Structures are given as structure tokens and as C-alpha cells.
Amino acid sequence: MSDQTAEWRVQLAGTLLRKLSMHATLSPAECERILSLPVRSQRIPARTVFIEEGASRREACALVQGHACRFKTLADGSRQILSFHIAGDFIDLDSTVLEIADHGVSTLTDSIVAYVPHESVTAAMAEHAGIARAFWRETQVDSSIFREWLLNVGQRDAFTRLAHLLCETALRYSAAGLGRAERFEFPVTQNDLADATAMTAVYVNRTLQRLRAEGWVSMHHGEVRIENWKALCDAAGFDRTYLHIPATIAA
Amino acid sequence: MSDQTAEWRVQLAGTLLRKLSMHATLSPAECERILSLPVRSQRIPARTVFIEEGASRREACALVQGHACRFKTLADGSRQILSFHIAGDFIDLDSTVLEIADHGVSTLTDSIVAYVPHESVTAAMAEHAGIARAFWRETQVDSSIFREWLLNVGQRDAFTRLAHLLCETALRYSAAGLGRAERFEFPVTQNDLADATAMTAVYVNRTLQRLRAEGWVSMHHGEVRIENWKALCDAAGFDRTYLHIPATIAA
DNA sequence: CGTTAACTTGATAGCATTCAACTAGCGTGG
DNA sequence: CCACGCTAGTTGAATGCTATCAAGTTAACG
Numbered sequence: 435m436s437d438q439t440a441e442w443r444v445q446l447a448g449t450l451l452r453k454l455s456m457h458a459t460l461s462p463a464e465c466e467r468i469l470s471l472p473v474r475s476q477r478i479p480a481r482t483v484f485i486e487e488g489a490s491r492r493e494a495c496a497l498v499q500g501h502a503c504r505f506k507t508l509a510d511g512s513r514q515i516l517s518f519h520i521a522g523d524f525i526d527l528d529s530t531v532l533e534i535a536d537h538g539v540s541t542l543t544d545s546i547v548a549y550v551p552h553e554s555v556t557a558a559m560a561e562h563a564g565i566a567r568a569f570w571r572e573t574q575v576d577s578s579i580f581r582e583w584l585l586n587v588g589q590r591d592a593f594t595r596l597a598h599l600l601c602e603t604a605l606r607y608s609a610a611g612l613g614r615a616e617r618f619e620f621p622v623t624q625n626d627l628a629d630a631t632a633m634t635a636v637y638v639n640r641t642l643q644r645l646r647a648e649g650w651v652s653m654h655h656g657e658v659r660i661e662n663w664k665a666l667c668d669a670a671g672f673d674r675t676y677l678h679i680p681a682t683i684a685a
Numbered sequence: 686m687s688d689q690t691a692e693w694r695v696q697l698a699g700t701l702l703r704k705l706s707m708h709a710t711l712s713p714a715e716c717e718r719i720l721s722l723p724v725r726s727q728r729i730p731a732r733t734v735f736i737e738e739g740a741s742r743r744e745a746c747a748l749v750q751g752h753a754c755r756f757k758t759l760a761d762g763s764r765q766i767l768s769f770h771i772a773g774d775f776i777d778l779d780s781t782v783l784e785i786a787d788h789g790v791s792t793l794t795d796s797i798v799a800y801v802p803h804e805s806v807t808a809a810m811a812e813h814a815g816i817a818r819a820f821w822r823e824t825q826v827d828s829s830i831f832r833e834w835l836l837n838v839g840q841r842d843a844f845t846r847l848a849h850l851l852c853e854t855a856l857r858y859s860a861a862g863l864g865r866a867e868r869f870e871f872p873v874t875q876n877d878l879a880d881a882t883a884m885t886a887v888y889v890n891r892t893l894q895r896l897r898a899e900g901w902v903s904m905h906h907g908e909v910r911i912e913n914w915k916a917l918c919d920a921a922g923f924d925r926t927y928l929h930i931p932a933t934i935a936a
Numbered sequence: 937c938g939t940t941a942a943c944t945t946g947a948t949a950g951c952a953t954t955c956a957a958c959t960a961g962c963g964t965g966g
Numbered sequence: 967c968c969a970c971g972c973t974a975g976t977t978g979a980a981t982g983c984t985a986t987c988a989a990g991t992t993a994a995c996g
């Protein structure tokens with residue numbers, strides 16, 4: 435293992451354990467076990483699909499550095515972004531039990547990804563109920579977020595929908611320690627926002643302008659500034675319950 | 686335990702094990718362990734919400750008989766149906782790790798629900814890695830279906846969207862042994878379809894008429910008849926991969 | 937500084953919603 | 967037994983939210 439890989443391992447261990455133990459209680463032995471998982475790290479440039487839809491996989495991957503998103507595409511080329519991910523996210527735990535990828539994964543920025551063989555994940559889970567439970571919980575929270583996105587895309591209008599996505603992102607990022615909720619880096623284009631909220635880029639642009647005009651949020655060069663958190667949440671009908679973030683972590 | 690509960694237990698065991706072992710390989714001991722989970726069964730009338738959004742739960746529940754759906758509602762009363770469920774579905778496995786229900790669950794028809802205490806689920810999973818894996822897989826498949834619904838609601842037009850839902854349901858129901866794919870009971874109103882596909886009931890009605898006019902599907906009194914499976918799938922862009930149903934099970 | 941991607945703006949079009957009225961089926965009670 | 971009420975389904979007309987098309991401008995980058 436190169437020195438660099440070793441360094442990445444430390445980063446991964448930090449963010450991953452931090453996230454897993456946010457809810458679950460992992461014993462020292464279990465933490466050790468996770469830290470000793472064999473990983474293969476890889477640098478991936480910005481805007482690169484590194485897991486193709488329909489691929490069959492032998493490793494699960496976690497994001498060590500950077501930003502990524504999961505997506506699905508239709509035959510006509512239209513794309514639905516399913517989720518955004520940051521360092522510490524175990525992106526495709528599903529690969530461990532679902533042989534074929536039902537969606538793709540792409541980086542948004544230059545990133546570092548750590549691959550862990552499925553057998554290692556499975557073995558760690560079989561040996562430690564706590565690890566199994568922690569991974570399971572990750573999956574369930576993920577699932578809960580998908581449900582909220584379904585509600586968001588299905589039932590809220592464009593304005594509210596975009597506001598809601600920004601609320602969610604602000605809270606997730608701040609809970610992960612990536613800046614405060616009022617100001618954080620969200621390196622997506624308006625086109626990405628469009629694919630995530632099921633709008634068009636043109637309409638995202640117009641909606642963003644309305645959000646700024648209201649004095650609630652502004653967004654430039656991938657930096658989001660929330661100028662009125664309360665008003666934004668109210669307008670979005672944002673209720674953090676579905677993120678299942680402990681109450682001890684503030685917005 | 687009453688005789689009736691005992692009978693329901695047998696039914697549940699049959700459908701649940703059948704579903705779990707569709708993918709996972711459970712050892713005889715693990716099957717036994719699942720069969721011996723303590724359950725409390727309950728009859729629930731049609732169209733009754735039996736798990737409220739925001740409730741905190743101490744038991745997970747599985748559907749023994751009947752039809753149910755999960756949903757989320759907005760302050761303005763609009764409702765998004767998240768999934769449809771049939772006998773053998775472990776509906777809210779998420780309750781085991783997520784304290785607060787982020788969505789509600791309602792029956793569609795008269796149903797029987799079996800409740801299992803969380804501790805029992807957790808214990809069974811901790812003791813048997815195979816059980817943990819089987820439950821985990823259930824969760825992952827669920828999650829995969831949410832992703833597809835997100836794509837469906839976000840990117841497909843109303844006509845294609847409804848067609849896709851019917852393809853999915855036909856395949857899931859036939860895989861579960863509830864009739865053939867060409868003809869099955871799907872006890873939902875047009876209003877339910879509207880809430881599931883994020884359309885209005887009026888437009889569901891019109892779209893259903895177009896689907897029948899094309900000679901692909903007809904639907905009356907909760908009975909769906911697929912008259913041209915291939916054409917329907919083509920129009921819907923339906924690809925069963927995301928359901929993760931073994932290839933040995935035909936449409 | 938040329939090239940390209942991202943963003944912005946205006947005008948037009950259309951899919952789906954909304955509103956409203958009407959029909960059909962079904963259980964209930966007088 | 968029929969009237970009544972209620973839910974589900976159906977149809978028509980009008981509106982509107984958002985997409986589409988087209989033409990900019992700005993910003994990033996080699």
C-alpha cells in the first residue's frame with residue numbers, strides 16, 4: 435500500500451466512522467474491524483461516471499474525498515439524479531446484495547473513492563452484529579431520503595421543491611461537518627439541480643432568482659448561502675425527521 | 686395464542702419465507718428461527734391507516750393477508766403513495782432502526798397484519814447472519830424500487846408513467862404468486878393511482894382510457910387485464926432489472 | 937483571446953391541473 | 967322497495983405551471 439493510500443485510509447476511517455457512529459454505537463473492536471477492511475483507493479476526475487448503470491460489481495465503494503451523485507437515465511437521455519454524496523458516504527452498499535447496479539454513480543468534483551471487496555463487507559457484518567446494524571441503518575436512512583425525494587418531486591411545485599432540496603443539503607452538509615448550514619460548498623450546476631428536482635435548467639435558473647429575490651438563498655459558483663433559514667424551511671415545508679439526524683446536531 | 690392467530694402464523698410463514706428465500710439462501714435453522722418469531726396478529730379494515738406518520742414504533746409489521754400502501758402527506762393534504770404491498774411483505778423493517786416513522790402505512794382492503802417486537806427482529810438478525818442478510822436484501826430491493834419510482838415520477842410523462850407502474854405491479858404480483866401477469870387483482874382506486882404516479886385522478890382516468898384504446902391494458906373494479914404485455918413494456922420503457930427478481934421467474 | 941460550458945432572458949407552446957357537472961354503483965334506512 | 971347519500975368514475979372547458987426554443991451574456995480555461 436502506498437503512503438498516499440494509507441493517508442486516504444485515515445481520512446476514510448475518520449469520516450466513515452464518524453458517520454456510522456452518529457447513530458449506531460460501535461464497540462472499539464467493531465471500529466477496529468472497519469478500519470482494517472482492505473481497501474483499494476482511486477482518484478477519479480470531476481464529472482466522471484465510475485459505476486455504470488447495469489454493471490455487475492465485486493466491490494462496494496465509499497467516498498473518501500470529493501462529491502458524487504447517483505443517477506438513472508432513460509432511453510431518451512433524460513437523467514434523474516437520485517442522491518448527492520459527500521466524503522464518508524458508503525455510496526453503493528446495495529452492491530453487496532444486489533448483483534446488478536440499477537443506477538449509475540458519477541463524481542461531481544475531483545474525488546477519491548475507496549473500494550472494498552464484497553466478501554470483506556459481508557464477513558465484517560457476519561462477525562459483528564453492530565457493524566451489520568450500522569450498515570443496515572445507513573441503508574434505511576438512504577431509503578428514507580429516497581422516499582422524501584419522491585414526495586418532493588411528486589407533490590411539491592418547482593419553487594418549493596428546490597427550496598426543499600437546499601434545506602436538506604444544508605442540514606446534511608452541516609451535520610457532516612462540511613461548513614455551517616448558512617454557507618456551504620455544493621458543487622453542482624443548475625443542470626444538475628434540474629436533474630435532481632425534475633425541472634429544466636432554465637426553470638431552475640428562474641426559480642433560483644426568485645429564491646434570491648425573496649432574500650432566502652443565493653447560490654454562485656457552487657457556493658450556497660442561506661440568508662433566511664427559517665423562512666426557507668417554512669416555504670419548503672422542511673421537516674428534518676426523515677433525515678434521522680440526532681437532535682443533538684443543530685441545523 | 687388463539688387458533689386463528691396460529692393459522693395466520695402459518696400463512697405468514699409461508700409467504701414471508703417464500704419471499705425471503707427467493708433470493709437469499711436461508712438454512713433450515715434460520716427458517717425455523719424466523720418461524721418462531723413472536724407475533725401478534727391483527728385484523729385491519731380496508732382503507733385504514735394503521736401506522737401514522739411521525740409515530741414511534743416498538744414493533745415491525747408484516748402483511749399476512751390483504752393489500753396495503755405506504756404514503757407521505759404534505760401540509761396541504763396532498764399525498765404521495767410510496768409503495769404498494771401484498772401478503773408476505775415485511776412492510777416497515779425500517780422501524781427496527783429508525784425510531785420515528787417518516788411515512789404512514791394504510792390498508793387498501795381488509796387485511797391481517799402481524800407485529801413482531803423490534804428486539805425479536807434484532808436478536809434474530811444478530812444470531813443468524815443469513816437472516817440479517819435476507820432482511821438487508823429486502824431493504825435494498827425496496828430502496829431500488831423507490832429509486833425507480835423517483836425516475837418514473839421525475840422523468841416520464843403521465844402516459845408512460847402509469848404504464849410503467851402497471852408493468853411493475855403485474856410482474857411483482859405474478860412473482861408473488863398472485864395471479865398471472867396478464868390478469869390480477871389490484872384493489873386501488875383511480876385516486877390511489879393518481880397519488881402513486883403524482884397525477885390527478887381526472888388525468889389518470891383519461892390516461893387509463895388511452896391505455897385501453899391502444900389495446901394494452903384495461904382496468905375495472907380493481908382487476909387489471911394486460912392485453913399486450915410486450916407493447917406495454919416497450920411503451921413504458923420497462924426493464925425489470927431494478928426489481929431484482931431472479932431470472933428464473935417469468936413475467 | 938479564442939473556445940466552450942454555464943448561466944440568463946424572452947417568447948411561445950403544451951401537458952396536466954383545476955373547476956364543474958354529470959353518471960353509475962352500492963349500501964342504508966325510511 | 968325505492969329514495970337517499972356517498973364514493974368512484976367520467977366528461978368538457980378553461981387555466982396555468984413548466985417545458986421548449988432561441989438568442990443572448992458571462993465566466994472559466996488553455
